[in-house]
Amino acid sequence: MVNVTAKRIAFYVGIVLIWQALDAANLWADNVFPSPYEVGEDLWYGALDGTLWYGIGTSLWRLVAGLGIAIAGGIVLGIFMARVPTVNQTIGSIVLGLQSIPSVAWAPLAIVWFGLTDAGIIFVTVAGALFAVTINTYTGVKSINPDFIAAAQNMGARGTQLISRVLIPAAFPYMISGFKQGWAFAWRGVIGAELLFSFLGLGFLLNVGRQLNDVSQVIAMMLVIMLIGILIDGFIFKRLEDKVMSRWGLR
């Protein structure tokens, strides 16, 4: 463990050193290739005057709202697809196609429908994550040991009780993968939509950096977006997945 941490630190220090060395070599102009110090300075000022925190907060709230809707909707849709043949034959046939649409491609439609609002950005986020959750939930419910369902029905479980006490818990290990995928799509959706909508959030700050020709801000925002991604993935989804896998006896 110590060894891994040490390797990682050495790796990141190495990157910063190479970056610094490239900057010192003066191969490119400063407004095209900023030094790590300038990027750090940019983050520092952003943190001091609060714009950074406000941007993070805005993007995160959109992420949570969009992902929440996508998870709830995806579970319902996935279960219906898995249990009702007609739903699978109709809606199911289009879900894979919808999944292949990059979430940012929904943005123009969202602008027309919702204007430059939070709702529009959340719409793009939902569109990005919904189908990943749906497909994984569908696969999860389809993979349930049929004896589990038969045993539950035999003991009197029907309808919503069957769904909440057997279908969802039995499919949960698959659904977690859907949440993980869905979250990654949702995060891309949020940032992408913010770039296009130019309405607050980290994507907006990134775009402002480009408009002001402030490349250090662009890179700073990219680093923040990545860092949040690593944190959410590692601290929320990885842990949730580990917990579920061991609880379900799959690991």
Place this chain on the structure above:
Amino acid sequence: MAKLEAKNIVKYFEHDGQPLKALGGVDLVVEDGDFVCLVGPSGCGKSTFLRIAAGLQQPDGGQILLDNRPINSTGPDRILVFQEGALFPWLKVRDNVEFGLKIAGIPESERQEISNRYLEMMQLTKFANSYTYQLSTGMKQRIAIARALVMDPAVLLMDEPFAALDAQTRDLLLVEMQMIWQKTKKTIVFVTHNIPEAAILGNKVAVFTHRPSHIKKIISIDYKRPRLAEDEGLSKYQQEILSELRPEVKKVD
């Protein structure tokens, strides 16, 4: 009095796109308190018959009666114990056992009281808070039996529940199963492909023919209990079952 009655049950399987008649008119009367073992050549449809009796599959012909009333759907009056247990890995042993009671909306204190009784009967008390995947196959089948008994079903249906157990565990559970039957006075229908097992457990053994199958013979076993695997007096019953079964097994299609 007839507890469970099967009248002319017919069931087709799909085989290479062709309908294959598996059950060709099964008639069976299970009296209240009977312990009936069903034996038959593999593929004769005895497990399917049990699922039809549980209401988990619909027959293509015929009728199942419980207390003289026809039944069409599944329900906790006929609980099936599955070959692989079908325990829920996301629940602790106690929650597995209480599952059906929870579905029935029985309040927690009462649920605990009932589950405690059967956890103790199946010697599971100290594993009540374990998850099922932490336990051996034998323990899992005990949990499955406890989960069935808490529902106090009119008929207990068991689908080769001991098939995957090692010999020692099986012998132990064979004795326990007899004691459970005597203690609870349950009506039990038990599918097995193991002739000694059938002779030890059943007070009646019904022999299925090769498919399209029906029940060709019911052998009554009048012998003291608890019966043990090594009881020599059982061998004449085993011989009798075997002599009925052997010609069926030889019919290969």
